Amino acid sequence: MIRVRQTEVLVIGGGPAGLSAALEAASLGCQVILVDGDLALGGQLIKQTHKFFGSKDERAGTRGFKISEILLKELKNHRDRVKVHINCTATGIYKEDGVVSCVIGEEEYFRIKPERIVMATGAQERLIPFPNNHLPGVYGAGAVQTLMNVYGVIPGKRVLMVGAGNIGLIVSYQLIQAGVEIAGIVEAMDKVGGYWVHAAKVRRLGVPIFLRHTIKEALGDRVVTGALIQEIDDRFQPVGREKKIDADIICMAVGLTPTCELLWQAGCEMIYVPQLCGHVALRDQFMRTSLPHVWVAGDAAGIEEATAAMVEGRIAGLDAARSLGKGDKEDLTERLEDLQKRLGDLRGGEVGQKICQGLACCSIQGWGA
Amino acid sequence: MDLIREHPILDFKHGRKVRFTFDGEELVGFEGEPIAAALHANGIRIYRLTPKRRQPRGFFCAIGKCSSCFLVVDGVPNVRSCITPLRTGMRIETQRDKGVIALDAE
Numbered sequence: 001m002i003r004v005r006q007t008e009v010l011v012i013g014g015g016p017a018g019l020s021a022a023l024e025a026a027s028l029g030c031q032v033i034l035v036d037g038d039l040a041l042g043g044q045l046i047k048q049t050h051k052f053f054g055s056k057d058e059r060a061g062t063r064g065f066k067i068s069e070i071l072l073k074e075l076k077n078h079r080d081r082v083k084v085h086i087n088c089t090a091t092g093i094y095k096e097d098g099v100v101s102c103v104i105g106e107e108e109y110f111r112i113k114p115e116r117i118v119m120a121t122g123a124q125e126r127l128i129p130f131p132n133n134h135l136p137g138v139y140g141a142g143a144v145q146t147l148m149n150v151y152g153v154i155p156g157k158r159v160l161m162v163g164a165g166n167i168g169l170i171v172s173y174q175l176i177q178a179g180v181e182i183a184g185i186v187e188a189m190d191k192v193g194g195y196w197v198h199a200a201k202v203r204r205l206g207v208p209i210f211l212r213h214t215i216k217e218a219l220g221d222r223v224v225t226g227a228l229i230q231e232i233d234d235r236f237q238p239v240g241r242e243k244k245i246d247a248d249i250i251c252m253a254v255g256l257t258p259t260c261e262l263l264w265q266a267g268c269e270m271i272y273v274p275q276l277c278g279h280v281a282l283r284d285q286f287m288r289t290s291l292p293h294v295w296v297a298g299d300a301a302g303i304e305e306a307t308a309a310m311v312e313g314r315i316a317g318l319d320a321a322r323s324l325g326k327g328d329k330e331d332l333t334e335r336l337e338d339l340q341k342r343l344g345d346l347r348g349g350e351v352g353q354k355i356c357q358g359l360a361c362c363s364i365q366g367w368g369a
Numbered sequence: 370m371d372l373i374r375e376h377p378i379l380d381f382k383h384g385r386k387v388r389f390t391f392d393g394e395e396l397v398g399f400e401g402e403p404i405a406a407a408l409h410a411n412g413i414r415i416y417r418l419t420p421k422r423r424q425p426r427g428f429f430c431a432i433g434k435c436s437s438c439f440l441v442v443d444g445v446p447n448v449r450s451c452i453t454p455l456r457t458g459m460r461i462e463t464q465r466d467k468g469v470i471a472l473d474a475e
Contacts, residue, residue, distance in 0.1 A: 037433045039403065039454055049378045063378070087452060089433060106448055124434050134437075136414040136427025143431035143451070151399075151406040152381035154371040178373050222425050223414045259434070 003110065007033040007083070009320050010100060010114035012090045012262065015043020016306040017298025018120030019071040020313030021320070025118070026078035028321035028332075033112055035088040035102055040150075041075075042068035043122055044142060045306055047149035049177070050170055053195075057342055058307040065149075067306070093117075093266045098293070116293050116320040119263055119281075120313060123256035123299035126277075128162070131217040137224025141171045141253035148178045156249035160227050161185040162215050166194035168253030172202045175251075183247045184208040186215055186229050188236060216242055218250055256303045266294055275358025276302025284364045285340060286319035287312055292367070295320050302362070304355055311343045370397070370410040387457035404450040404461060405431070405438050416440050416450060417464035439464050445471075 011022045014036030022034045040046060048064020059067050075082060085104060092101040100112045125140035127133060139147075139155070141163070147153045159180055161172050164187035172182050185202070190212050192199040203209065212232055219226040226247055231240040257278035264270060268281040269290035281289040281296045288295050295316035298309035315336060322332050347355050373381065383399040390396065391413060398407025405428050408416065415425040416438050429437035433452040442448040443460050446468020450461075 038452055039401070065379075087454070105453065106445060122432075124432065125430055134424060134426060136416070136425055139428060140430050143429060146431040146451075147406060147409060147428075148373060149379060151402050151410075152373045152376075152379070152383065153406050153410045154373055155409070177377055179375075223427070 004099060005033065005110065005112045007031050007112060007114050008324055009033075009116045009118065009317075010035070010112055011118045011120060011317075012100070013043065013120035013122055013298070013300070014038070014041035014084070014086070015120060015122050015298060015309065016045050016067070016071065017122075017300070017309040017313035017316070018043070018118065019068075019075060020310045021118040021120055021295070021297055021317035022082055023071070023075045023078055024314045024317030025116075025321045025326075026075075026081040028318065028326040030081065030321045030324060030326055032078075032082045033085070033114070034082055035085045035090055035112075037087065037089040039087055041072060041084065041086060044145075045071075047142075047145040048306070049149055049174055050198075052307060058310060058346070060307075064306065067310075071310070090121075090262060093262050095265075095267050114293075115324060116295070117266070118295045118297060118313070118316045118320055119266075119289075119300050120296075120298045120309075120316075121259040121262060121300040123277075123303055124259050125252060126255045126257055127252055128215075128254050130215050132220065132224075133218055135218050135220050135224045136222070137220065137248055138218055138250045138252065141167050141251050144249065144251050145171055145174065148180075149174060154178060154180065155251075156180060156247075158183050158247045159249040159251050160215070160229075160245050160247040161251045161253060163187060163253035163255070164189075164192045164194060164199065164209055164211070165253060165255065166198060167256075168251075169194040169198035169202055171251060171253060172207060173198065173205075176202070176205055176207075182207045183245045184210055184229075186210045186213045188212065188214050188232060214238070215250070219244070224248055224250055256299065258300050258302060260300060263289065263294075263296060263300070266291055268294060268296075271362050273302065273358045273361045275354045276304075276362070278303070280362050282362050282364055284366050286336065287316040288319060288323075288367065290367065292323075302355070302358055308343060308346050308355075311339050311346065315339050315343070371412060372410060387455065389455060389457070389459040389461060391461045392463055398455045400457060401454045403431075404440065404442065404448070404453050404455050404459070406451075407455045408450070408461070415463065420467050439468075441468070
C-alpha cells in the first residue's frame with residue numbers, strides 16, 4: 001500500500017503564486033507541502049531576464065529570475081515547516097477522500113491527504129492549427145526561453161516568432177541576446193499586442209514585424225526548415241502572395257491558457273472567461289473556490305502576469321491558513337485588505353481593464369457560511 | 370555542444386559533464402539538466418516517432434505537459450525528457466511506439 005502523507009496545506013505549483021502561498025501559510029505556522037513538476041522551483045520566473053513593471057511593493061525594476069531568488073530565500077526562513085518536492089507532478093485529486101496522488105519522476109508514486117489545497121498550477125502554451133505544426137522545431141515560446149535562459153542551450157540558428165504580444169517580443173529580444181537571428185515576428189492583428197517599450201527594442205535591432213500576417217504552413221520533411229506566411233484581411237482570410245521564410249525554429253507565442261485539470265477534477269465550479277484566456281474556477285475575494293478547502297492563485301486563476309500572481313498567492317496562502325485557525329484575526333484582516341488593495345492598484349491601468357472585466361465574470365463576494 | 374558562451378545578463382552554471390548514449394551513440398551532457406536540453410545541445414531534434422504515422426516529434430512545451438518529447442530511458446518508455454534529469458550512463462533511445470507498462474510494478 002502506498003503510504004499517505006498528511007499535511008495542513010498542500011500547494012500545487014512552485015511558481016510565483018505557489019511560492020508566495022507556501023511561504024505565507026508557513027509564516028502563520030502551517031505545515032506545508034509544496035510540489036512542482038519542474039527540476040527547480042520558481043516556475044517561469046527563473047527564465048525571465050527582463051525587469052518587471054508593476055509597483056515597488058512587488059519589486060518593479062527587478063529581473064524576473066532575481067525575484068525568484070528573493071522568494072526562495074524567503075521560503076528558506078520557513079524550511080522547517082515547508083516540505084518541497086521538485087520533479088513531482090500532482091497527477092490526480094480524488095473527491096471521495098480528498099487525496100491527491102503525486103509522482104516523483106515517472107515511477108515513484110505517493111499520496112497526500114491535505115486539509116487545504118492551493119492550486120497554483122500556472123498556465124500552458126496555446127498552439128494554433130497549421131499544416132506541419134507538429135514538426136520538431138515548432139516550439140512554445142516558454143520552452144525556447146527554458147532552453148536558452150535556464151540551460152544555456154542555443155535553441156536554433158534562425159527563428160520565426162509567431163505572436164507580437166509581450167511574450168513574443170520579449171523572447172525575440174532574448175533570442176537576439178543569446179546570439180540567435182530572428183527572421184521576423186508574425187502577428188495576426190493590425191498592431192503589436194505587447195508593451196511599446198518591448199516592441200521598440202526589437203524594432204531598433206532591425207527585426208521585421210509582419211502585422212496582419214499569419215503562418216500558413218511549417219516547411220520541412222523531418223524537422224522545420226522554414227515557414228510560409230501570408231497577409232490576412234479584416235476577417236482573417238488570407239490575401240496576397242505567400243512569403244517563404246527560412247528558419248529552423250518556429251516559436252509559438254500565441255498566448256497561454258490556465259492549467260485547470262486538477263480544478264475540474266476536484267469539482268470546483270468552473271466558468272469559461274475569454275478575458276482570462278480559458279476555463280477558470282469561481283473564487284471569492286480571498287481566492288477560495290467553490291470547494292471550501294481549495295484555493296486558486298496565479299495564472300491557473302486566469303492569465304495575467306507574475307506580479308499579480310505573487311499577490312494572489314499571498315492572499316490564498318494567508319486565507320487558507322486563516323481557515324485553519326492560524327494567525328491573529330485582526331492582523332490577518334488588515335494584511336489581506338492591504339494585499340487586495342495592491343492587487344487593485346496593479347490592475348488599475350489600461351492593461352488591467354481586460355483582467356477586471358474577466359474577474360467580474362468569475363468573482364463571488366463570499367461563499368457564505 | 371550548442372551552448373551560449375557569452376550572455377549580457379546570465380551566467381550559466383552547468384553541472385558535472387557526464388556521458389550518456391542516444392540510440393547507441395555516446396554523447397556528453399550536464400548532470401541534472403533535462404535530457405531534452407542535453408539532446409538539443411547535441412543537435413538532436415527528433416525524440417520519438419508517432420506509433421501509426423511514424424511522424425517525428427521533439428521538444429515542445431518544456432513543462433512536462435504535452436507528451437511531444439517522450440523518450441525511452443534505460444528501457445522505460447514515455448519518459449518526459451523535458452523534466453527528467455540527465456544522469457551519467459543513461460541509455461536513451463528514440464521512442465518508436467506507444468511503450469509498454471511494466472506490469473510487475475507494485
